Amino acid sequence: MNLIGLPTHAAVEAAGLQAALATIVGPAHVLTGSDAAPRLVDHRGCYRGNGVAVVRPGSTAEVAEVVALCARHRVPIVPQGGNTGLCGGATPDSSGQAVVLVLSRLNRVRQVDAENDSITVEAGCVLADVQAAARDAGRLFPLSLGSEGSCTIGGNLATNAGGTQVLRYGNARALALGLEVVTPTGEIWDGLRGLRKDNTGYDLRDLYIGSEGTLGIITAATLRLFPLPAAEKTAFIAFPSAAAAVAFLAAARAGFGAALTGFELISGPVLDLVARHQPDSVLPYGAAERRAPWHALVEISGSDTDEHTTTRLEAVLAAAIDRDEIIHAVIAAHARQAQVLWALRHRLIGEALRREGGSVSHDISLPISRIAAFLADIEAALQRLLPGAVVYPYGHLGDGNLHYNVIPPANAPADARTRIQRLVYDAVVTEGGSFAAEHGIGQLKPSELARYKSPLELRLLRALKAALDPNGLMNPGKVLPAEA
Numbered sequence: 486m487n488l489i490g491l492p493t494h495a496a497v498e499a500a501g502l503q504a505a506l507a508t509i510v511g512p513a514h515v516l517t518g519s520d521a522a523p524r525l526v527d528h529r530g531c532y533r534g535n536g537v538a539v540v541r542p543g544s545t546a547e548v549a550e551v552v553a554l555c556a557r558h559r560v561p562i563v564p565q566g567g568n569t570g571l572c573g574g575a576t577p578d579s580s581g582q583a584v585v586l587v588l589s590r591l592n593r594v595r596q597v598d599a600e601n602d603s604i605t606v607e608a609g610c611v612l613a614d615v616q617a618a619a620r621d622a623g624r625l626f627p628l629s630l631g632s633e634g635s636c637t638i639g640g641n642l643a644t645n646a647g648g649t650q651v652l653r654y655g656n657a658r659a660l661a662l663g664l665e666v667v668t669p670t671g672e673i674w675d676g677l678r679g680l681r682k683d684n685t686g687y688d689l690r691d692l693y694i695g696s697e698g699t700l701g702i703i704t705a706a707t708l709r710l711f712p713l714p715a716a717e718k719t720a721f722i723a724f725p726s727a728a729a730a731v732a733f734l735a736a737a738r739a740g741f742g743a744a745l746t747g748f749e750l751i752s753g754p755v756l757d758l759v760a761r762h763q764p765d766s767v768l769p770y771g772a773a774e775r776r777a778p779w780h781a782l783v784e785i786s787g788s789d790t791d792e793h794t795t796t797r798l799e800a801v802l803a804a805a806i807d808r809d810e811i812i813h814a815v816i817a818a819h820a821r822q823a824q825v826l827w828a829l830r831h832r833l834i835g836e837a838l839r840r841e842g843g844s845v846s847h848d849i850s851l852p853i854s855r856i857a858a859f860l861a862d863i864e865a866a867l868q869r870l871l872p873g874a875v876v877y878p879y880g881h882l883g884d885g886n887l888h889y890n891v892i893p894p895a896n897a898p899a900d901a902r903t904r905i906q907r908l909v910y911d912a913v914v915t916e917g918g919s920f921a922a923e924h925g926i927g928q929l930k931p932s933e934l935a936r937y938k939s940p941l942e943l944r945l946l947r948a949l950k951a952a953l954d955p956n957g958l959m960n961p962g963k964v965l966p967a968e969a
């Protein structure tokens with residue numbers, strides 16, 4: 486309301502739009518005020534925005550109608566899945582002009598085709614539910630992330646999510662066979678093909694995957710399934726150096742082949758942080774072994790028997806101990822112990838870092854052959870920049886992906902965060918790495934994109950955006966930097 490108590494022009498327009506949205510999805514699924522508030526902030530409370538309404542369509546047809554309505558009125562749309570993203574991609578800006586389109590009601594498994602090893606699901610399906618549906622059909626859907634209990638398949642594809650099984654099965658893009666997408670004008674592209682070979686022109690599927698909601702809205706996907714492993718074995722291993730961990734990764738690839746499904750690197754300080762902040766948590770081994778500078782959580786799984794898998798794992802570990810590559814290793818005796826080890830990686834590390842607070846985090850990737858030298862060089866450079874800074878690295882070593890966290894010293898200057906990020910990203914890019922490995926760009930890193938992409942690459946990216954979303958209504962302000 487304005488000062489004399491009359492509704493403003495903007496409020497009248499907003500009310501009209503909300504009413505029109507309600508005729509499409511039903512009034513219960515157009516949220517405003519405090520009902521909308523949880524969807525206008527990301528799950529960590531790092532990004533806050535505003536919106537005309539949060540709308541929850543119940544079908545692809547309703548998504549298309551909502552998008553067409555918004556396109557007619559030039560209203561921007563922010564697609565949102567489980568809202569677990571780490572770059573603010575699903576949070577609208579503060580203008581209050583956008584509609585936040587939440588896909589949670591598109592949560593049906595449409596088809597399981599066990600013979601074709603594929604499953605077709607709607608975009609709002611929670612990842613853990615898709616894993617369960619595949620398991621019920623005697624198959625494996627291998628995408629696995631710490632947020633799998635709340636992130637959605639649409640969000641996984643929109644961010645090309647990685648996780649802990651990429652080493653063996655690839656990231657979300659590698660797991661997608663086909664997509665259904667609502668375009669920015671409200672048309673429905675049915676690309677739900679369950680094909681492994683399909684060279685029929687430019688690959689629209691791969692274009693939408695990883696586009697973070699800036700080119701269209703993914704409403705369903707056909708995904709690849711795999712045989713359920715007959716046996717899974719998890720080991721926790723202490724290394725004398727990062728170079729030894731990298732060397733063991735090569736040995737494990739040679740020794741296990743495709744059965745090597747996970748290789749998660751954890752630094753000694755990260756393990757200490759967990760012990761300090763969660764003293765009741767079950768840690769893999771005692772304080773003496775924990776003093777090792779590096780550790781890894783390694784998983785092998787496949788069609789071999791449990792007994793044979795254990796024998797192979799023990800043999801590869803014993804050979805590495807003989808080479809002094811490994812200081813100490815434990816193998817989970819049963820599935821429950823393995824779950825405890827994985828909880829450390831999936832949940833406890835993140836919680837410990839949150840409790841410690843103040844961390845400057847980087848989601849980076851490098852050629853695996855450069856990782857050990859990079860870790861040593863960058864830590865030395867950080868100490869020169871800010872003596873006393875503490876680093877907490879961990880990550881998916883099998884994919885060359887590190888989560889590199891730095892806590893500046895207490896007396897650090899106000900611009901310490903920016904200086905740390907510049908140092909780390911410059912070093913990563915110099916080494917041929919990426920400043921955005923698996924979490925995407927969102928609203929966090931468009932300026933890094935502007936800094937590190939070549940002018941040609943930026944021009945091509947902008948040309949794609951302009952071709953597919955000429956009015957710039959899909960998730961504005963995300964991924965691409967504003968034009969100078």
Ligand SMILES: Cc1cc2nc3c(=O)[nH]c(=O)nc-3n(C[C@H](O)[C@H](O)[C@H](O)COP(=O)(O)OP(=O)(O)OC[C@H]3O[C@@H](n4cnc5c(N)ncnc54)[C@H](O)[C@@H]3O)c2cc1C
Pocket residue numbers: 563564565566567568569570571573574575588608629630631632635636637638639640641642643644645646647648649697698699701702703704831835923924927960963
């Ligand atoms: C504890 C924890 C662990 C994590 N671990 C990993 C990890 O190992 N690997 C990893 O890659 N990420 C990880 N993440 C980040 C996050 O979970 C993933 O990016 C996930 O894929 C996001 O899914 P979501 O449904 O929550 O998407 P949201 O957060 O809702 O959205 C993310 C982006 O996708 C867009 N989007 C969402 N749905 C659609 C759709 N249907 N169509 C078009 N665009 C859409 C949004 O606009 C936004 O830009 C983790 C997060 C947490 C909290």
